[in-house]
Amino acid sequence: MRAPSYKITNQSFLTLLIFHFLLLLPILLKAQKTDIVILDNGDRLTGEIKWMEQAVLKFNTDAMSYIDIKWKKIVYLKTTNSFRVENSDGSLFFGMLETDSLKKELIVGIGSKANRVDMDDVVEISEVKDTFRKGLNLSVDLGFTYTKASDIVQFNLSGDGGYSTLYWDRNFSFRSVLTLQNDTSFTKNQNVKVTLYRLLPNKYFLTGFAGATQNTELGLKMRLSFGGGGGRHLLRTNNSILRAAIGLQGTREWQYGTSEVKNNLESVFAAGYxxxxxxxxxxxxxxxxxxxxxxxxxxxxxxxxxxKIKWELIKDLFWGITFYDNFDSKPPQESSGEGQNDYGITLSLGWKY
Known part of the structure; x- marks a missing residue:
């Protein structure tokens, strides 16, 4: 039996070519890295600007993958991607980026609506992301200790991350400290928290948060909390951040040894540096x-x-030491006879993505 034959016309060939081009277009666009950075020593780099924080620009090139560039070393940059730029007084600007090398200013946006920011006043640059995976930053720390004299084994795992879009920041953090002594005593201190920030002018912000906590030492089987408030960045530069916030939160607590459930309303006063x-x-x-x-x-x-103090050992790998203290003037249950505090020191190795 003779196989059927097909005649390919110029029109059908052109249609087929366009179809395959459209299939490959997202890949081709993704592969393009056309952002430009010029350094004070004359070096010119072509690649993709990822973000700038802590006075360091994260830049991706095909030849060297990700590299860190000191912000003060940059005399010119240009990108057609959209970014969010924050300066030292808390103002936010959005748009494509280019620099005016003579005036040492960062131009955000194009045309008559462009904004100019002094390069020394730029605190943070983050890309306006189109997917969660691209916008996610993550840090994870892991530690393990064993003391033969007291027969204590301790495992700790902690981490934090965030995701930013326009006027919103979303952060999460977690910590788990598990301790086993003499194969008889097992304690755990665990918590997870999710926080949402709405950035406002003049360094102010609104915040909402939710979390869960377990603490064997204080007799706390589980605490669920949710609340909100507002605050302000009192200091925000390339190398320092000081913030304060106040708010209200509701909690629901379960304790060991009883089915009683406690509902509470708490005021919240917070500060961080x-x-x-x-x-x-x-x-x-x-x-x-x-x-x-x-x-x-x-x-x-x-x-x-x-x-917490963290030192970078090699690129994106950190050694850290953490001290924590959780105090409750009237804990749900003083099960361990240790009173109102649960505190400790942990050592860990960490990785940042």
């Missing part, structure tokens, strides 16, 4: 404190304190 030392080696210091006076249970208040 971050300090960055950017090169040789990179060093990050992060300190936060939250106070929760209870508005439902008279005389009860809680305080959470965290301090």
């Amino acid at each position: 971050e300090k960055f030392m950017l090169f040789t080696p990179k060093l990050n210091i992060n300190i936060s404190i939250q106070a929760y006076p209870n508005l439902t249970e008279t005389g009860r208040y809680r305080i959470d304190f965290d301090a």
